[in-house]
Amino acid sequence: MKNLKILSLAAASCFTFYACSDDDDNIDNTPDVDLTETAFTADTHVKTSSLPQPILDYITANYPDKTIREVELEENNNYEVELLDGTELIFNSAGEFLGVDDDGEDDFGDRDIAASELPQNIKDFLEKHYAGIAVEEAEIENNGNYEVELENDVEIIFDADGNFLGQAEDESGYDDSDDEDIAVADLPQVIQDYIADNYPDQKIIEAEREDDGFEVNLNNGVELTFDTEGNFLEAEDNNGDDDDDDND
Known part of the structure; x- marks a missing residue:
């Protein structure tokens, strides 16, 4: 009887060791991402004073009571001018007016989307690394990347497959986000x-x-x-x- 108890304890120990080893195998030992990595945005911010004169003239003539919020030079060399009321105007590199950008349509190469439309792996990434911080704005850029701005003003870039690239950095170095x-x-x-x-x-x-x-x-x-x-x-x-x- 004593020998039977010893054998039973030994068997239990082996099972426990195997179970623990099996649990260890299920632990994700993949190195975590470096959240300090940076990636260039598809569009670069530019100073309003550097806009071609035809753009300034067009806005003065057609939106006399509006002022500019921000200006971006897009990857396709178009200018996107956002007015203070949210209207987005698109001009080509020569300053010729192309149209008003409706963010609901893929008409000028980039498109605003709801947070719910983000790929699941991006949602999972945000839930893991930025839990409790809401998405303020999400865009699919003309190069296929996703740019996600959080309510704490952190902007993150993912590639077309939803892989993390880094926190957004403007290639021009111009930043007036604090203004x-x-x-x-x-x-x-x-x-x-x-x-x-x-x-x-x-x-x-x-x-x-x-x-x-x-x-x-x-x-x-x-x-x-x-x-x-x-x-x-x-x-x-x-x-x-x-x-x-x-x-x-």
Whole structure:
């Protein structure tokens, strides 16, 4: 009887060891992804003042009460100009108007999609690495990649098969994501007065509130900067020439 108990314990030990070994085999030992990896976006942000003049003229004539939120140069060399009200205008490299981009249609190479339309492996990746952080915007770019912006402002790029490529990085190096686009009426009155006095024939086409002041773009390509009190600091035209307040 004693020998039978010993054999039973030995058998149980073997079973336990096998079960543990089998569980170990089921553990995913694949190295985790490096979330600090970066990947270039399909589109690059550009300064409003660098737009071809025909684009500035078109917006002035057709959207006189609108201002620009952001400008992107797409991989196909088209310009995408988003107005403050969300309207997206598409122009070719020469500045010729091509149409209004309806994000619901694949009409100009990229398309906004709902988070629910993302491939399952992307959803799984986000659930694992960014749990509890909602998707704010998702796009299929003209190169087939997925660009996903989260509510914490992290933007992630996946390839057409849903494989993680990295956090989005703009190849141009230009980033104004921390600036707040505002309506002309929200500019300090002293800035509005300065522009009316010094640029009476020009229209404000973009206005931004920055940490250290304000930046205003006019429809002739001139970019004006002001401090937080609305004092004029500098003017830069689209050729990069400066005119500081010494000439004021």
